[in-house]
Amino acid sequence: MSSPHPYSDTAACTATSQIHGGAAADTGLRPVTPPVHLSAAYEFATLRDAREAFAQREAGFTYSRTGSPTVALLERRVAELEAGTGGVATASGQAAIALTLLALAGSAGQSPDGRAYPQTPAGHVVASAKIYGGTADLLNDSLADAGISVTWVDPHSPEEWAQAITEQTRALLVESIGNPHADLPDIAALADVAHRNGLPLLVDNTLASPYLLQPAKLGADFVIHSATKYLSGNGTALAGVVVDTGRFDPTAEPEKWPQFTAPTPRFGNTPLVERYGAGAVLHLIRAKYLHDLGPCLAPMSAQQVLEGIETLDVRVEKHCRNAEALAERLLTHPAVDRVRHPSVPGDPNAEAARKHFPRGTGAVLSFEVTGDYRDVERFINALQLFKLAANIGDSRSMVAHPASMTHCRLSPELREAGEITEQTVRLSVGRENPEDLWADIQQAFTAAGLGKNDDAAATVSQEATV
Ligand SMILES: *Cc1c(COP(=O)(O)O)cnc(C)c1O
Numbered sequence: 001m002s003s004p005h006p007y008s009d010t011a012a013c014t015a016t017s018q019i020h021g022g023a024a025a026d027t028g029l030r031p032v033t034p035p036v037h038l039s040a041a042y043e044f045a046t047l048r049d050a051r052e053a054f055a056q057r058e059a060g061f062t063y064s065r066t067g068s069p070t071v072a073l074l075e076r077r078v079a080e081l082e083a084g085t086g087g088v089a090t091a092s093g094q095a096a097i098a099l100t101l102l103a104l105a106g107s108a109g110q111s112p113d114g115r116a117y118p119q120t121p122a123g124h125v126v127a128s129a130k131i132y133g134g135t136a137d138l139l140n141d142s143l144a145d146a147g148i149s150v151t152w153v154d155p156h157s158p159e160e161w162a163q164a165i166t167e168q169t170r171a172l173l174v175e176s177i178g179n180p181h182a183d184l185p186d187i188a189a190l191a192d193v194a195h196r197n198g199l200p201l202l203v204d205n206t207l208a209s210p211y212l213l214q215p216a217k218l219g220a221d222f223v224i225h226s227a228t229k230y231l232s233g234n235g236t237a238l239a240g241v242v243v244d245t246g247r248f249d250p251t252a253e254p255e256k257w258p259q260f261t262a263p264t265p266r267f268g269n270t271p272l273v274e275r276y277g278a279g280a281v282l283h284l285i286r287a288k289y290l291h292d293l294g295p296c297l298a299p300m301s302a303q304q305v306l307e308g309i310e311t312l313d314v315r316v317e318k319h320c321r322n323a324e325a326l327a328e329r330l331l332t333h334p335a336v337d338r339v340r341h342p343s344v345p346g347d348p349n350a351e352a353a354r355k356h357f358p359r360g361t362g363a364v365l366s367f368e369v370t371g372d373y374r375d376v377e378r379f380i381n382a383l384q385l386f387k388l389a390a391n392i393g394d395s396r397s398m399v400a401h402p403a404s405m406t407h408c409r410l411s412p413e414l415r416e417a418g419e420i421t422e423q424t425v426r427l428s429v430g431r432e433n434p435e436d437l438w439a440d441i442q443q444a445f446t447a448a449g450l451g452k453n454d455d456a457a458a459t460v461s462q463e464a465t466v
Helices: 015-020 047-054 069-081 093-105 133-145 158-164 187-196 272-293 299-309 312-332 350-356 373-382 412-417 434-447 455-465
Strands: 086-090 124-128 149-153 169-175 201-204 222-226 240-244 336-340 364-369 398-400 424-428
Touching (some): 086 272, 093 222, 312 336, 373 424, 373 434
Parallel strands (some): 124 149, 169 201
Antiparallel strands (some): 222 240
16 A cells, blocks of 8 residues: 555644644643643542542543543643544553553453453464564563463565464554664555454554654554654653554454453443443553553653654654664675665665655664674774663664664574574664764774774784784
């Protein structure tokens, strides 16, 4: 599915909605900047109001674990930027992925009142093998402990996704820009596979941000963010958000989704779809999983992300241009074997980039160093401006060695499927002057004795090996 207009995949993420989206709550005080609401609890005028709010028959803030005005503004703003119908913010991106998968694929059925309710076993998830290491840990370990199983597949092969789907599958999960190699799966094709099987497609849009891509336009059912990264933009606060794009309808196959379509005592023996309609999934995420497990977003952190979002477009532009400049120069360096970024001529993702990413493909890129692990180690240790840190989307440029860091717990098979080697170096390109960044990379190669460009370094390394 190609976009009819080059900017149609991002059209709703405008500079105006970055600043005004989601309309702040009216407190009557008329502050120009929405205030931070630092209150753990919210009071009720009467016991009747409290009773209705706790029974979830009336909306309203009760206790900040399940929502507060500042967090709610962030949820509305990100939902607007992602062309969604609503969102739930969480303490981290990891929490947003975990709660969403629990709501869709967790085992369902409960009998706190002693009556028997139908028990539905935990489900199965089909996920991209080229994925953030923390998401791999979550699915391989903690969610596996909770009975949720996973099949890892090639993000570029929709046929593999279709074949991996079983009776128990409840969600498909992919990253719009893969980590660490910046590969671009065909989201529309994966959405098609999901929808033909009556399943929702979850897209982790962290590396792209809605400024570069709105997965809702390509058929995603849920869009997830680690708002820690580009939405926040300064590497200060952790935050996560899940947005419902309004496509997924559990009533199409009610027996497959009893957690939304069957009455449960927790929600007044009324199915969530009857009470909340299209908001049923987000309600389960908030009122059950966020409430019970507690990974809630602090209002101060929500405010930091809201402030970050105001400058999303100008920041991401600079990130993209800097990354493209470095990718182009890395290509020419003799110590570099392969550069993976869709801006690189001949990159297998160049066509997808042209079609869906008119503004750029983000600032995470990887390359393979010619040499062995010790060469890579000397190079990384010699970098000065690039911080050796496991983060992306910061103002500051960062370097990571995925095999030792973010992806260190991956099985050899999953690491191979993700094409992560001992020589793979990942850069999260920041917003410094690109000339300074390139100078840092060049001096680090030289200091590591890598690259024929530098005669002095070549002589030294030859002497060292004699
Ligand atoms: C960082 C990251 C996460 C996890 O988010 P946290 O905010 O660190 O919990 C998930 N997905 C991707 C693609 C990420 O980069």
